[in-house]
Amino acid sequence: MSTYTARLAALRDQLARQQLDGFVVPLTDEHMSEYVGAYAQRLAWLTGFQGSAGTAVVLPAEAAIFIDGRYTLQVREQVSADDWQFVGVPDTSVADWLGGHAAHGARIGYDAWLHTRAWVDEATHALAAVGATLVPVDTNPVDAIWPDRPAPSDAKLAVHDEVHAGRSSADKRAAVADWLTEQKADAVVLAALESIAWLLNVRGGDVSRTPVALSYAVVNADGTADLYVAPEKMTDAVAQHLGNAVRVHDRRDFAPALSQFAGKRVAIDPTLSVAAIPLAIEAGGGTVVPLRDPTVIPRARKNPVEQAGHRAASLRDGAALTRFLRWISIEAPKGGQTELSAAAKLEEFRRATGVLKDLSFDAISATGPHGAIPHYHVTEESSLPIRPGELYLIDSGGQYDDGTTDVTRVVPIGTPTAEMRDRFTRVLKGHIALATAVFPRGTTGAQLDALARLPLWQAGLDFAHGTGHGVGSYLSVHEGPARIAKPSYPGSGPAEPLLAGMILSNEPGYYKAGEYGIRIENLLLVEERSIAGGEAVMLGFETLTLAPIDRDLIDPALLSSDELSWLNAYHARVAAALSDLLAGEERDWLLARCAPIGLA
Template sequence: MSTYEDRLKALREELASRKLTGFVVPLTDEHMSEYVGAYAQRLAWLTGFQGSAGSAVVMPEEAAIFTDGRYTIQVREQVDGEHWEYVSVPGTSIAEWLGDHADNGARIGYDPWLHTRQWVQSAEKALAEKGAELVAVDTNPIDAIWPDKPMPSAAKLIVHEDRFAGKTSAEKRQDMADAMAEKDVDAAVLAALDSIAWTLNVRGADVDHTPVALAYAIVHKDATADLYVEPDKMDDDVLRHLGNGVRVHARGAFKGALAEFKGKKVIADPERAVSAIFQALDDAGATIVSEQEPAVLPKAIKNAVELQGARDSHERDGAALVHFLHWLSLEAPKGGVTEISAARRLQQFREESELLRDLSFDAISGAGPHAAIPHYRVTEESSIPLEMDQIYLVDSGGQYPDGTTDVTRTVIIGTPTAEMRDRFTRVLKGHIALATAVFPKGTRGSQLDSFARQYLWQAGLDYMHGTGHGVGSFLGVHEGPQRISAANYPGSGWDEPLHAGMILSNEPGYYKAGEYGIRIENLVAIEEREIDGGEAVMLGFETLTFAPIDHKLIDASMLTPAEIDWVNGYHADVVAKIGPHLDDATAAWLGEVCAPLDG
């Protein structure tokens, strides 16, 4: 089908043949993943939208695409407004939109392997109030009209060595079994791909930039587990690694296995297990314990080996980024550098370490107006040159066996305007406020979010994304349950108390549509802090990312003495940690751009 209009028409015809009035198209897979394999990119195939979060609803005469504030500009560039209504979330939910637009007697289809039970219940309620019905489909109608739909990845699993994991799979499963015993639970379903990878100390290559494998797992109270994965994806090394404590089955056997839990108590995660899993357990007569997968929190709280791996991988990654920034400082003013050529050159610098396994996401390489799109994704078609007196923003990261990185730097090619320096300095002040925060154990990320926004708010400004997300250990660059975000910003569903050992991003920003964007992002690890005379257990942040912050964009007159000390101290650390990894010319350049600010 040559056009997105043709695809929309074909879907409407397919829905009509199934006697459905509409259909909901989320951007996820059977594991509620944020990033999904090519086979699950149904939203992109149908609409052209290339963002990493969104959904759509198709009705006989209407179609709507739902995105949050990160994609306000991008969705309008990529999706035809003649055929699609743009709807902003969380201002309007899909359930609310369906309740407003469905007629009495309407039958709205959904794929129960692509939605949570909570979503199903809310949509059912909204439709019932209009006399309409939510209908689970046996097969996804988009798959029926997608003629060249990719097959799921056939990549083999690999062993994630204990020297990187810091704990064996048997030890992790025993910890889970002990926790289940305390709750008198028989088993726990692991549906999230990163939970399975972490628990079994395996990795995969089934999702771009996220080293996970398409599988399901069930961990039992005796510390054994069942892994459901395509047999061709396993080799002898992985089987030996898993040992007798893990039984391996075909992935297609998973649903049938759920039918065997009659009379058993089974944990199923309401955020990570799809509606179909809950329904299968209900049909089996199991007692469902609706709570977080037992791998989620232990995975988020890094052990000492994982934390050291994060430090080591960030030094390696920081050296690659500094080499890139030095190269950019020389080449961009000459002309000829484009967004896509810059992103490719940065990847080449990362690859020189010979330890890079993948990028942790497609680099956000944005010049001028494209920098104002928080999750801009450069393509051959969209790429523009880097021009003088223009801001360039690059948000990128790498996947290494010992850690996952994610860093954003904003630089000026030429000379900034006074407004650019003002906005950049306000973002920097917010970044420093969060980096230096000290807070009691039990604090949630939502309580810290305003630390980073306060200086923008003073000028009547804000940014429409969270301030920080969790990061995995050679796993997802976005990891729950920790995050730093207030309730009125996208992605704020997680509000887990912050624990020592968690890794998060610190990334406030500012975006002026059509002109420029600014973001300063470092990763930080939570650590305990000793306070003289203090009585409470206190926490703070250890900075993991080391790369220069562009002096030309800083208005030092806006900084307090303490903030100037932080910038100077941070840059001294950058030179000390990254300098030894550099050639002489790059090291000399780094010394110049990290010279102390005058107070």
């Protein structure tokens, strides 16, 4: 019996002890985070799945794992089909599946600290239709059988200086207080870790690759705030920075404090808060007002200081990536390099900047067939040698005090095939179409998504992930609320207008299962555009990322003159910006790779 088969059996035994006929295991934490600490990696521990999004449902005689199109291949590599059914979302929701598989009279458990209230309502309704019941648990049954479950991180909080933040915490809290007054609310509960970090101008080390601290915050209508965080995380510098207007409490006191809002109106973002929070407030006599977290839009719209910081981060990060691209182009054809060794070398180049705080996510270092897995996670067991004739894809980024980067490049190891060049050039055409888009204020990312797909669609091709996601300012590499994706794409949420100051990725791709993957990713800053004679307020994009796009994979015959002009102008800009940061053979290589390409 495999380790994961044994764990599934142990969970079923535990469910029987807790008088449950099923349990739902999401990949999240008490803050509805996308990236979670090791202590909250219940889905990976139970199933072996290493992706960053998914849910499992365990019933007495069957079990299912729910994943979106990014993980269709990965889940089959990492999870046993003998134990688990693979179910695609959004085609089938967890609630709908439960409604079709739970037995009449079944008690299906869930942890109210790991699901939104909307999910609880949806699942409750689906189960009620078949005479089953959704039951909150006092003890998470996965935790009960996880003997060596890691403890939550005890990393210290750190001050995020105003020289990088661009606004003081007092100013941000005053704006939230004004918002509360407008909404006729007494307080707002912030559960999203990025929101708390942004509001208080602090950063942490509790989640791998994301500089946040496990905490909750309550902001009051007078501009004061209550921060709930483990005492051992506090430092004198952070206490002095927060000042008297931010009262600090033990994180364990947060749940009991929710009963103290009797007679008060408390705002909560229903999409970013777990069900346990509003339920506790209502049980204590408070009134929950479902409203969007008031920090979400200000956090997404980078101020001028944050924009300047990201440009500086992009410059040094681009130089590090360029050094790596030269290295891999020379070393990989010799043999001896692997997915892991290449990722380690890129991290080495980034750390050589002297200011890297962390990676922004575990690098997707993928050669050959692994490149066809959009969110592939390389491990000691899975790492492949990088061989001639393959495409090597590297999706990576860095965390710096002044910005968070995310960039993808593809390198041919040897001579690429005509098909590889065709597919790469079509992806490039889509990338350019999005980068050069001009659109009226109020346009959503969903409306722009087709621009990046059209050159692929024209060849009967597509890709099964979003085209772009928001990026934080020394925060999460995936930041809402805006994104560029099909409306039906998992996690898309309501259509969100793009606003000046937002930073989003531009990353169309193509994936041939079992053979190779292609993705070209730069980060874009939404900016206002003035058009002579125009009448509407228009927006466009500034491309922030600076690194060569592999010229050996480009078929100039497929590019229009305008597309070729964009590519040559981009490469001229890359060469001018990075040449002073490189020297000798590295600089010569950069200039050669950025030389103009003529029409075929």
